[in-house]
Amino acid sequence: MALFVDILLSGVAQGMVFAAIALGLGLVSRATGIVNFAQGAMGMFTTFIAFSLLSRGVGYWPAFVAALAAGAVLGAAVERTLIRPLQGKPALNPVIVTIGLLVVLEGVAGSIWGNVARGFPAAFSQRGLVIGRTRVAFSHFDVFLVCAVVVLVVAIVALFRWTALGLRMRAAAFSPEVSRLLGVRVGRLFTLAWALACAAGSLAGLLVAPLSSFSPYYMDLYLVYGFTAAVLGGLLSPVGALVGGLVTGIAIALVGGYVGPDLQPIAALAMLLLVLMVRPQGLFGTAGVRRV
């Protein structure tokens, strides 16, 4: 029973990271209709920026904020330079560009920082909390992680639901032509969506770095789990991303705990295929939303 609870708790923590990635994927997908496979690599890159700052003696929180800002800048820059010129081309082209970007970012990070697994500091203690008399696999850092992602999701939902900017973003994604005619600067909003998405990716990178062996490739698997979570949640809704992340995280943790950690990616693949075959619009999507 204790094992089961521990697995469940670690699944929740991991699932929150998947949710952050899924949220970023969803933001981009909603705005520009593509899946950004470089999302994980961008998070990795900005986390390495934070790592460099930390090793120069900068405090944790300034480095944390700097990485988020770097993620936003990187996302905006990528949208402007690589994605914008591909508007109107087949949907395959921007997807392949993001895959190329994934390889380039990993290559650049590898040549700057080297392909060695390092440790990345956590903001809070990573020792399990003591509840009653037992120590559970849930630390202060995990609490922070869950709170950070929940705050992110709430902020995004609030942005879309209650602000004029969010309304414009939804309008721009729903019908770019009509929005443009009504005076909405659609291009800028797409850039903003990319910036937000990549900041979310940076957050995921920062949160997960202490939990894994920190190397240029550490986000690869998190990206595909995040992708599974995004498809599960329907790719378009922030709450769907959160639930999709949790479900994926717990499922992955159960497979890892009871079957074997090496089967986790294949299990995620099976889950992804199942969702795509049975309910391609995701648990929270409505049929017909998916762009075919």
Next chain:
Amino acid sequence: MTASPTRPGAEAAPSGARKRVALRPLARRLRLPSQPLVRHSILFVLGAGLFYVLTVNVGAYSDYQIGEIAVYAIVLGGLSVLTGLNGQFSLGHGAFMIIGAYTLALLQLHTHVGLVEELVIAAVIAAAAGAVVGVPAARLSPPYLAGVTLMLALGLPQLSAQYGSVFGGEQGLTTTPPPAPGTLSPERWLAWIQLFCALVVLVLLANLVRSRFGRAFRAVRDDEVAAAVSGIHVARTKVLAFTVSAGCAGLGGALLVLSTGVVNVGEFPLSLSIGLLAAMVFGGAGSLVGVWWGAVALVYMPTWSTSLSQHLSLGTSAAAYLSDSFFGVVLIIAMLVSPAGVQGGIRRIGQHLWRTVAGPAFEPVPNDPSLAAPDGTPSEVAGVEAATVRMDQETKERSRP
């Protein structure tokens, strides 16, 4: 020898306005016959001769590298048919290479079948895996297909760690290359086997491309609805393309580990799968000649990047990443500028030279420059348009008093 259409109007009746160039009859006789089987057999013989001369004049290590190029040509050929002709793509072809490689190693370990059987079984098993992945893949739009195949490339290698007793875990399994006859060096013999397989596979693919199935592949790529209306079973066609492509990757993987002597998943990282896609785009998607350029880039890029980083004194760690980054940059540039790869460039230059030597197939009608013979873009549609334009032209010329 690829999807490029033979100029439909090239052999048509001569028109009076055509200019005769002295070299033309000779140049014409040099043109390859358009009948696919004859044409591809000639290319096969030419390729075999070229590679024979090449391999007997180089050392053992170069033989090894030439064999590796042949192996990647097989894998890229399958990928090129999948992407260039059928419009699907895969980030997971490294996974099918792994399947072929492990099948060969397991067969060598547990059975005593001959090399041919081993290679055929490896290709068939990989093709079967391709069919399994192809069924859901046929229903997915590009971003989802990318995600699924990406997960395959990441997830499948981990199975070898999970079932270490079967697959040998981290160390993997060993393979024994076939014994060379006579005084031939083992590297050269293996390179010949690999080159022979590559030529056979590429000829088979080229014939497939020109067959009913190839036309169905292209029809599905260009417009699924129109293809379905024309009586093509879209899903079945897509699954077939995926199966063929995965079979090629499996054969390639099996041949590759004959050279390396060992199979472990470290040889097939995610960057290989992405590198394959990039090399295919680099050579020219859909071109079966272009795959050789992509294969050369795949084999020599690590060497070149090492010497480049030494030249720029970037340090040893940078060398390993330069070639990966190169393929990423190739993907990005190809998508932004969308050229037809190296082979597309060569084809354009060749067509330009051809026109200079042999004169245009048809002189443009003087008072209508817009009807000039199109420069044969590698698309079927363009070929049809070109034919239409030429027919119009002929009609006009005939109706002229």
